[in-house]
Amino acid sequence: DAKTTQPPSMDCAEGRAANLPCNHSTISGNEYVYWYRQIHSQGPQYIIHGLKNNETNEMASLIITEDRKSSTLILPHATLRDTAVYYCIVRVDFQGAQKLVFGQGTRLTINP
């Protein structure tokens, strides 16, 4: 019951900005959008999250459309170490609690 759709793979040149899109057209008004990345056989690493405003931290920027039906994660200056699977996740309410529902993610490859 993943609520997000992402392209299965993307490529980006080292030093350029990597823009990863995500569709979440069924998102509810109080559901947050989270981004995580996972390098092979490691635990997912938190990147950023937001509700409706754009967010920026030391790792990335998150742009959420006004209707909240899609978002874009921006890695401003991609490096080879940014090669990973990136998950766009909607945090849903579930039996009074909150859980992350993972989709398939986007495999981002940064090329030298």
Place this chain on the structure above:
Amino acid sequence: DGGITQSPKYLFRKEGQNVTLSCEQNLNHDAMYWYRQDPGQGLRLIYYSQIVNDFQKGDIAEGYSVSREKKESFPLTVTSAQKNPTAFYLCASKNWSPNYGYTFGSGTRLTVV
């Protein structure tokens, strides 16, 4: 440093045996979660716990059991009833603030031999 620790990193089990995966956090987080990941797939929720002595089934709880006797610990037992236990298991925790994300452990890779 605060964090979440899973052990062991690799685990081998014979068919028909139960095995327990450890998850410990010193982040003072209230909520803890267990996820399963199969090759090339996203994570699926097995069990979660919001407070001590309380836990709830996730999407794929059959063949698994958990306990939450301490805030810091949320062990997962993979029982012999789990038909396809070979997978990568991830534990996560979170506090109640909306300003922070979920913290994941480094995972345990379980292989049934």
